[in-house]
Amino acid sequence: MVPPCAPTVYDERTTNLIQRQIIILTHAQLCKQREQQQALRSMHVTQCNLPYCREMKNVLNHISTCRNTTHCEETHCKPTRSILRHWRNCTDRQCTICEPVRQARDNCAILNISKLSLS
Numbered sequence: 001m002v003p004p005c006a007p008t009v010y011d012e013r014t015t016n017l018i019q020r021q022i023i024i025l026t027h028a029q030l031c032k033q034r035e036q037q038q039a040l041r042s043m044h045v046t047q048c049n050l051p052y053c054r055e056m057k058n059v060l061n062h063i064s065t066c067r068n069t070t071h072c073e074e075t076h077c078k079p080t081r082s083i084l085r086h087w088r089n090c091t092d093r094q095c096t097i098c099e100p101v102r103q104a105r106d107n108c109a110i111l112n113i114s115k116l117s118l119s
């Protein structure tokens with residue numbers, strides 16, 4: 001049984017910059033997996049046109065190959081790495097950054113990425 005959804009729209013008024021980055025990063029990770037699956041099955045790869053998605057995929061690609069973790073010149077490399085590390089390891093139910101994002105996901109939230117900006 002699929003639980004009923006209680007969609008919450010997340011936009012700039014309800015999120016801070018780090019939360020927006022987490023939302024977009026987790027989307028980009030799933031989006032990348034979907035594209036890889038489609039390519040593997042020789043299916044038509046549906047292009048995602050959400051803002052920042054392509055950019056974040058590039059950052060994710062960079063991070064997975066980056067060996068210069070302490071002195072990397074790439075602007076997004078270190079900050080994104082630390083956000084991802086926190087997000088993956090954070091188990092604090094009181095965390096003011098992750099908890100609202102987790103709850104939004106649990107509620108099948110419509111993450112209104114198209115309205116998010118990363119500045």
Ligand SMILES: [Zn+2]
Pocket residue numbers: 027028031048049050053054
């Ligand atoms: Zn996407």
Ligand SMILES: [Zn+2]
Pocket residue numbers: 062063066067068069072073074077078
């Ligand atoms: Zn790097």
Ligand SMILES: [Zn+2]
Pocket residue numbers: 086087090091092095096097098099
């Ligand atoms: Zn956290």
